[in-house]
Amino acid sequence: MLSALPGVLFDGVAYGSLLFLISIGLSVTLGLMNFINLAHGAFAMVGGYACVVATLRYGLPFGVALVVAFAVAAIAGGVLERVLYRRLYGRSPLDQVLFTIGLTFMSIAAATWVFGSGQQPVRLPDTLLGQTRILGVDVGIYRLFLIAIVFALASGLALLVTRTRFGARIRASVDDARTAAGLGIDVERVFSVTFTLGSGLAGLGGALGIDVLGLDPTFPLKYMVYFLLVVVVGGAGTIVGTLCAAMVLGIFDVAGKYYVPWAGAFVIYALMVALLLLFPRGLLRRIR
Amino acid sequence: MTAALRTQGLSRSFGALKAVREVSFTLEPGARHALIGPNGAGKTTFVNLLTGALPPSSGAVYLGADEITGLAQHERVKRGMTRTFQITTLFPGLTVLESVVLAIFERKGIAASLQTRVANRTAEIHEAIHIIRELRLERDAGSVTRSLPYGKQRLVEIAVALATRPRILLLDEPAAGIPAAESGEVFGVIAALPREVSVLFIEHDMDLVFRFAERITVLAQGSILAEGTPQEIGADPRVREVYLGDEAARG
Amino acid sequence: MSVAFSLPDARWRAAEIAFWIATGLVFFVFPSHLVLASQVLITGLFAVSLDLVLGYAGIVSLGHAAMFGTGAYVAGILARNGWGEPLSGLFAAGLAAAAVAFVTSFLALRGEDLTRLMVTLGISLLLYEAANQAGVWTGGVDGLSDMQVRDLFGVFPFDIRGRTAYLYTLAVVFLVFCAARRVVHSPFGLSLRGIRESPRRMAAIGSPVQRRLVVVYTLAGAMAGIAGALLAQTTQFVGLEVLGFSRSADLLIMLVLGGAGWLYGGLVGAALFLVAQSLLSRLNPVYWEFWLGLLIVLVVLLARGGINGALTRVSARLGLARRQA
C-alpha cells in the first residue's frame, strides 16, 4: 500500500490543481473585490463551451482553444460587469447572492437551449493523453500539464497582485474605495478589469476542467460547493491560500479515496469543517 | 476603603510588541479619573484588558476585593463594569429606546426571557425613558440609531452604558468626533452622574480633561508615566515633555 | 406616552389577520391547488425558522436542511415502523431536530460569515452522506416509502386532494408561527436583534452572546424539524433531497426574496418562489429556470434593497409589520 504513496500524492496534487483552476476566478472576485459571485460557475461553463466549440466546430488546436475560452469568458464578464454587476457593488452580500444565483439559473437554461442538456465531448490533443513514467511513478500527462499550468498561473497572479502597480491599485481600491479615488485611482476601471480577469480565469478553469469534470448545462450548480469550499478554506483573496487549500483538499481527498474508500464521500466535507474550525479566517489570511 | 477597580502588574503583548507593561493602577470609588497619553500609548488596550475583551499576558484585575482576571466580559458587566467604545459601537438598526431597554433587560437578567413581551415591560421602559430624558434624547427615542447625527450617537452610547447601571464606567473617548461646542455637553452629563458611579475616561482634549477629571493617569509606551491631580500633572515636567509638549507643538 | 416612546408591540395588526384569513380562504378558493399550497406553507415555515437565525440573529447558514431533513426522517422512520400518529410524530421530529441543531451549533456558530456558511453547508452534506449510507433506515437514494401515517385524530384520512393535509399543515404552521412571533416580540427576540446589529456591543452590555445564539439556533432547528416532518407526513415519502444542498440554497433564496428579519418574509418568499416555479414549469417544463432566474434578477435590480425593500414599503403602508434592514 505504501508503495502507492508517490502515485497517490501525485494524483492528489493533480486533483488539487484542478480544484485550484476551477476556483481561482472566484477567489479573485470574492477576495479582491469583496463581491460574492455565485455565478462564477456560469463563467467557467462559458469557457468550457467556448473550448468545445473552438476545438470541435472550428478545429482549433487545444492551446488556442484555451485562449479562446479565457477571452470569451472575460468578455462576457466584462460586459456583464458594465451592464449589471456594477450596480450591486454597494449592496448587501445577500442581495449579491440572490442576484448571482438568478444569473446562474438563467445561464443553465440558456446553455440547455443552445447546446442541449447532454454531455459535451472533449478532445484533448494526443500529446496530452496517456501516462508517462517519472522517477518510477506512472503519471498522467494531462495531470502533469494541469500542475504546470497551475504553478505558472499561481505565481503569475501572486506577482500581479503583490508586485505590480495594478496589484497595488486593486488592493488600495478594495481597502478603501474613497481614499483610492482621492489618490487618483480610477476605482471603477480597476474593478472592471479585476472582474474581467476573474471571469477569464473562470473560463480558463472551466475549459481545463471539463476533461475530468464533464460539461453539461448544470455545471455551474453542480460544482458550486467545490468552488466555495476551496476559496473559503483558503481564505478569500489570497492566491497562495487558495493554492494551499486546493492542494490540501486534493491530496487528502485522493488519499482518502485510495486508502479508506468506504469513507470516500465524507473525507472532503469533514476536512473542510475541520479546517474551517481550526483556521476560521482561511489557511492564509488576506495578503496585505 | 477598597478601590473600585485595581490592577496588579497588568501586561499584554502582541507578538514582540509590549502594548501594556506592568501597569498597577487604582480607581477610587466615585472617581472622575482620566487616562491620557500620546497615540499608541496603550490606552485602549488597557481598557480592553479591564473589560475582559482581551486576556492579559500577565498580571491581575480586581473589582473591589474580588479578582476578576479570568472572568468573561459579560460576567464583568453583571458585576457592574461597563464600557463605551472609541469608535461608536451601537445597534445601528435599533431605535434609541430599544437600545436602552435592551441594556436594561440584560442588567436585570430577563433578556433571555421568552415569557413576556417587550412592549409589556412597562417598568423597564419607564426606566429607559428616564435615562433618555437625562441625556436629553427624548425627541429621538423612536428614531433608528443609524439615522442620528454623530453627536447624538455618542450620547446614545452613554445612555446604553448607563442602562447597565454600572458602578464603574469606562469611557473610551466619549466626545471623539463631536464638535467642540457639543463635547462639553457630553462631559456635563458625565460629571452630573451620581457619585456611586466611578468613572474612568480616555480623552485627548486637554481642556476637557482638566475641566472634568479629578485625577489623571498618564500612560506612555504601555506603562504609567505619572499619576496625580490635574494640578500635579499639569506641573509635571516629564508629562509636559512626552505629552503636553507634543500637544503644544501640534496646537 | 408620546409617539416617540412607542415600541413595536405584539398586537396582531389588521393586515396580519387578513393574511392568515387569506391562507384559510385558499382552502375554498383554490380547492385544486391545495397540495401546492401545503408545500408553500411548509417551505414557508422552514424559511421562518431560517429567518430567526439569519434575519434576527444575523447568522448566515447554508445548511439549514440538516434540521429539516432530520425532522423528515424521524417522522418518516417512526411512521414506517408503526408509529403513524401524526402529532406525536411532529413532536418527536421537532425534538430530534433541536438536538441536532444544539449539538452542531457549537461548530456552526464559530467564525465569520463565510466560515459559518461553509461549516453549516459541510454539516448538512455530511448528514446527507450519512443518510445515503444508512440505507436500511432511510432507503438511501430510493427514498423512504411505506410510511403508514394514521388518520389525523383517528378521524380524518389524508386524501388525494390534500384537503386534510392542507388544514393540518395550516394549523401546525400557524401555531409554530405564533411561537416564532412570540420569540421575536420577547426580550429574547430584542436581544437577538441586538446581536445581529453588534455582537461586540452586546458583550459590552453584559450579554452572553454565544449562549443566546445556541438557544435560537436550537429553537429554529426544532421549527425546521417540524417543517420537515410535515412534509414527510403529507407526502408520505422522504427522499434524500430533504438534506440536499439545493434545499438549503433555495431556502436562502426564498427568504432573501421575501425579506429577512420580518417573519412574514419567509412565507411570502416561499409563496412567490414556489408559485412562480410551478406556473413557469407548467408553461415551459424545460426552460422555466431562465424565467425564474430573470424574475430573481429583476427583483434585486428594480426593487431597491431587493423585494425586501418593496415589501417594507408596502407593508409599512399596510401597517403589517415593521422591519429594519
Add this chain to the structure above:
Amino acid sequence: MKLAPAIASLAVLFAAPAAFPADPIKIGLIAEFSGPFAAYGRQIGTGMKAWLKEHGDTVAGRKIEIIERDTTGPSPEVAKRLAQDLITTDKVDFLAGFGLSPNALAVAAVATQGKTPMVIMNAATSIITTKSPYIVRLSMTLPQVTEPMALWAAKNKIKKVYSIVSDFAPGIDAESAFQKAFTAHGGEIVGSVRVPLKNPDFAPYVQRAKDAKPEAVFIFIPAGEQSVGFVKAFAERGLRQAGIQVIGPGDVTDDDVLEAMGEPTLGMITTHHYSFAHDSPQNEAFRKAYASVSGAKQRPNFMAVGGYDGMAAIAAVVTKLGGKMDAEKAMEIFKTYKTESPRGPIEIDPQTRDIVQSVYVRKVEKKGGQYLNVEFDRFPHVKDPVKEATKEAAK
C-alpha cells in the same frame, strides 16, 4: 396570478364527469425536464412523441394528449404533487414517465388512491411495481440487465473481477446482483469499491482497481458526467493496455453520452436491453421517427425506447378498451401485453406487472464514424431476478 388556474378548475368542476368519445385521452407525463437529470425527461418525452409521430395521435377515435410536468430533478414531493394535480385537476387517464426511482416511489400511493394506471418508462429499482397494483413497467430493472453480465463473464472465462459501483441504492443493487450471480458461477471478486455519488475524480478508484490486477472491472455508475469521468480515468490509467476488460450494465456506455466519451470506450462490454444500433425494422422506424421529432442529432437511448414502448402499450390498451377508459380493465390488458419493440421482443409478466425482455451483450465499436454498442449475444426472456427470487422464497 392564481386566478387563471382557479377559473380552469371551476370549469372542470362544472364539466361533465364522464368522457365523451371525442374527448382526448390524457396522459400526465411526470419526468425530469430540468436540472442535472434533464436528459431523462427529454429522452422519455421525445420517445413518446416518436411513437405518436409514427402511428398518428388518434387511438380508438380519441386523440392522445400528453401533459408534460417537470419534477425539477430528484424531488419526490414535487413528483407527488404533480401526480395529485394531474389526477384531481387535469383528470388524466394515465400517469407516465418517471426517470428516477424516488419520484416513482413517491407517486405509487397516489396511483392507488386515484385508481390511475401508472406507466414506468425508466425508473429501474426492482421494488417499484410492488408499491401499487396500478403500476406497470415498460423499461427494465437494474438486476435484470446486470445478472446476464455476470453469467456472460463467467461463461467467457473471466475469473477475477474488481467491482466499482456508485455508492447509492441502485449501485448497491447492481453490485449485489452481479456478485451473487458471478460467484455462483465460479467467478471471484478480487475487490470492490463504492464511489461517492458526487465525485469529480475517479483516478484513485481506478488506480486501486488496477493495483488489484483483475481480468475485468465491473462498473455501474449513472450515465452523465460520472461515466465521462470514469472513462477518462480508465483511459489515462492504461487499464486497456494492461489487458483489463470493462464490463457492466449498459449505463456506462449509454448511447446518449457515448459520442461525448469517444475513443476510450472502444471494446467495453456491457449488457443492456436496448442499443441504438439494434438491427431490426422496428428500430429503424423508431430511429427515424425520433430524429424527425427531436430535430437534433441527439440519439435515442434506452429511456427513449422506454417512452416509446410505454406509449405503445398505452395505445394498445386504449384500443382494446375501445376508447372507453376503465382503470381496472386497463390494468388487466397491460398484464397480457406483448409486442415486438425496437429493442426486440417484450412482454409484461402478469404476476408482477414488470417487463420481460431480451438482454443483449454488446461491445463498443466504431462504425461509419460513430461509436456504437454492437450487440453480439443475447439472453432471451429475462425476468427481474429479484422478484423471481422472492417468488422462489415464497414457494
